[in-house]
Every structure is written in structure tokens, then in C-alpha cells.
Amino acid sequence: MTSTALKEPVRRTPPGAAREPRRRTGRIRRVGLPYLLLLPALLLELLVHLVPMVIGIVMSFKELTQFYIRDWGSAPWSGLGNYEVSVDFDAPVGEALLHSFLTTVGFTLLSVGLCWLVGTAAAIFMQDTFRGRGLLRALFLVPYALPVYAAVITWVFMFQHDNGLVNHVLHDQLHLTDEPSFWLIGDNSFYALLAVSVWKGWPFAFLIVMAGLQNIPKELYEAAALDGAGVWQQIRRITLPSLRPVNQVLVLVLFLWTFNDFNTPYVLFGKSAPEAADLISVHIYQASFVTWNFGTGSAMSVLLLLFLLAVTGAYLLFTSRGRRTADG
């Protein structure tokens, strides 16, 4: 790789060329420049992400109801009260949170699995050139490019009970159901949400895997072909193992995005999601903004963050170790 001298290009300026004071400012600039360049990004991340997160953690220990919104510092401390309410699974609040959490876990596993599977399959099938490939690729990226609300509103229309496409096809045309089903309320809403989520999410996997495939050296395939490996074997022996590092990041990103997804269920169901599709983000939003109980909402958010941190840490540890042993 590159040497240290190459990493610090400024050092190459002829040392004697500058007079003493200029050299000092040059030195300050050299040491300070990277920090100066990072400063805007750092400040904004602090303002919008890190400071609010710290405040959120503080809030979770307060009894922050609508009476204290104007001056939240004066809200009384409640110790672990908000957490006790959140994880008391015998009481309604905790029970609902646990149900929402488990629903989200199930939903996320299915959605990420399907997005990954469909995206990878499509990317691999479209590796060779064939007629219409460019058009198909553009078409496949449309769901990803559409703004969430526009795409999801279309699905809301399709899932309508009386005038929607889904019931028209399943009931009127194929006669698969005795009666038109409800898709946006009741148990079916879980599958409706899953369908929309996969429709919207798989092109991202497709895009990333497609980019990853371009980094696999052609020689590997040629060598395998000379050894008599068929297409299926090449996919199993070369393509999929080569995609491992890409998949490691892709699956994690898909997992975090899906688990935290608010936009899709919010546009699909509105402010209160049906129980079967009560994803955690909307659940916490509901608990905070509809009941104006920010303290409990924050405690739930912190629990969610801790869970995601634990999963991410375990995942990275597990996949990195797996990769190291695989490498030999």
C-alpha cells in the first residue's frame, strides 16, 4: 500500500522555501487542516445526532409528560421508572411493546432475507449481457428511486377493500377467496407490509450486489470454466464466496434500515398501525406523540438502540471471525 510519506503530501513542500513565520502557520495548518475539513461534518452530526441522543438518554430518566414540554429541564426525575413501565410485560404498555418488538423482528428477518435473495438472484442472472438488459436494469431500480410516500400510497390504493387491484385479482378474477379480504387492517396487514417492504427494498440489494459483482476478476470464472465447472457451480464456488465482504455490509445495512423503518408503515397504515403490523418505530412514535409521554417514548427508544448495538456488535464479531477462518 502507500507509504506514510505519501499519506502526508504536505511534507513534500521544500522545507527551506518558506520564511520562519510562514513555516509556523504552515505547521499549524498542516496539523489543523484535517480537523478543519472535518469540522462542519462533525458539528452537524453532533447537533442532529449525538447531542439529541444524549438528551434522549437523559429524557428517558425523566417524567416528561405534556406539562413539562415547554421547559423539559424542570420535569421531575423518575429514575428507572420509564424503563420499568416499558419492560413490565404483564402490564399493557410493556406487553404491547414486547408484541411490537417481536413483530418487528419477524418482519425484519423475512424482509431482509427476501430482499437479499431477490436482489442477489437478479444481479447474478443479469451479469451476462442479453437483449433488453439495460432496460430491465433501469426498470428494476424504479421502486428504489420512487419516493417512499408515492410508492406506498400506490400500494394503499392496490390494497383497498372495494376498489383495489389485489382483491380484484384474488377474488373477482382468480376466485381464490370467498370474500374480498381486508389488507390494511387485521392479520393480513403483516403480509401487505412485507410485500411493500420487499418491493421497495430489493433493488438496493440488487444495486449493491451488481456493483460487487464487477469487482470479481474475470480470470476466476475463466479458470473455473477451464476446470469444467458449470454455471451453477461457478455461482456457488466463485460468485457467492466473492460476495461475502459485500454481503456482510449489505445485510447489516438492510437489517438496520428495515428494523428502524418508519416511513413505510406510517404511510401504509397512518398514525396507528394494526396490531399484526405494529412495527417498533411507529409504536414508539405513537407512545410519544399521541400520548405526549416523551419520557416513556425515550426509554423505549434507548432500549431499541441498545438492542441494535448488541445485534450489530454480535453480527460484526461473528461474521468477521467466520471470514477469518474461511480465509484459512
Next chain:
Amino acid sequence: MASPGAPMPNSPMAPPRSFLWTRRIFLTLLTGFVLVPVYVMVSSSLKPLADVTGEFRWLPSGLTIRPYIDIWSTVPLAKYFVNSLVVAGAATVCSVVIAVFAAYAVSRYEFRGKRVFTVTVLSTQMFPGILFLLPLFLIYVNIGNATGIALFGSRGGLILTYLTFSLPFSIWMLIGYFDSVPRDLDEAALVDGCGPLKALLRIVVPAAVPGIVAVAVYAFMTAWGEVLFASVMTNDTTRTLAVGLQGYSTLNDVYWNQIMAASLVVSVPVVAGFLLLQRYLVTGLTAGAVK
């Protein structure tokens, strides 16, 4: 649909029939899955109201462009459109500029705290939006009360928020991209007496255009499509499309043809831009993030 080029007989590279058929069936089904909602959106937007309130019809009973005229008066769509354009545009420009500087620092310099910075910035992707929505809401309200700078309910507050959403991924992708630009190039410029910033702007940025375009597309799409913060942090005058589009269904009648027309209108700028620039996105991802 997916007709492959005729495989050469006896060539070791010729895919077997099983592969070709699996591919054909898979891609055909997938095309259907992707296309149906797009078709519903386009066809319903051209239907008269009776067609979308009664039983679903695949083919319109008659074509009309009325929905495209009515959408502008049913809700103040033009105002929402301008708001979204201002917010997403400003957020994109700021996000890209800031990301370029940050990525240049990480790519070209060794300094203390570099790893901490990249890890911290990337880890913000993990935070549930809902966790910092409540505090950010309070921070903006309190900054407003204390200084008079209206962040809550203003476009400025939304721009500030959105640009940090795309920042982590943009920085990450650009670091990879800048790393692939040969260092000799900007070093030569430095030897010639250019300052580091000049070297960045004259040499590195032009060489990294695909990566920067990809990042800009990503930033714009992120801001254009965001719903959660828009629903809490905007008011009647600053409402963006993400929230404003829901205005068609809160009325007594649900004008599905108008909703579909409006959805299509607000999608066209991003989808067209995305499809035009997707080549850059794949190149950018290949050189940057995925490497």
C-alpha cells in the same frame, strides 16, 4: 423477455438450459412484480373518478387528463413542491460539499481520532430516527425560544436535519472513491505550489465526479422521500410533499386518480434523475463503498 445471446455449442462458457430457463422465469416474474404498481399508478392517474371509486379495472373506461389539472387546486401542491425542492436541493448541496471536505481529510491525512471519527459517523446510521426525533424537536424549539432562530417548523431546520441523514453514507462512499484517485496527482499539484484546498478542488474533485454525482443523487433522494421528520417539523407554510400528499385522502372523498397523478408528478424528477445517473451510482459504488 430475457432472451440471451445464442450460446456457442460446446463452448465451456455456454450456460445450460436449466440456467437459461430459471433466469427467464425468474426475471419475468420479477418484472411483473415491479411493474404492476407502476402500471396502477400511471393508468389510474388517467382514469375518470368513477373508475377508481368502483371496482378496480385494468383498463380505463376512458382516458382523461383532468386529474393532472385538479391536483394543483385540491391541495396546494405547487407550494409543497417548491418546499420540497428548496429543502432537498439545499440539503443536497450542503451535504455533498461537507462530505467532500470530510472524505478528503480522511483519505489524504493521518491524524489522531481518524478512526473514532469514521466509526462515530457511520454508527449514526444505526440510530433509530425515533430516538433523536423527540430530543431534536425539543432542541429546535428551545433554540428558537432562546435565540429567535426558527429551526422548528422552518425549512432551515429541515435542511439541517436532512443533510446529516445522507452525510455518513456520503462520506463513507467518497473516502473509498478518493482513495482510488492516485495520490501522485494531487501531490504533483502540491509540489507545484497549490494549497491543499486547491489540490482538492482542481485535481481530486474532477477525478471523482462519478462518486460525487452518486452521492448527490443519494442525498437528494433521501431528503425528497423522508416522512417522519417532515411530519413533525413542518407547518402549513413549510409542508413538504411527503406530508402534503396525504392531503388528498383526508377529505370526504378519496380522489384516487388525483393521488396517483400527484404521486407520479412528484416522482418524475427523482426517478428521471436517478435513471439518468444510475450508471454513476453503480460506478461510484463499485469504486467506493463496495470495494
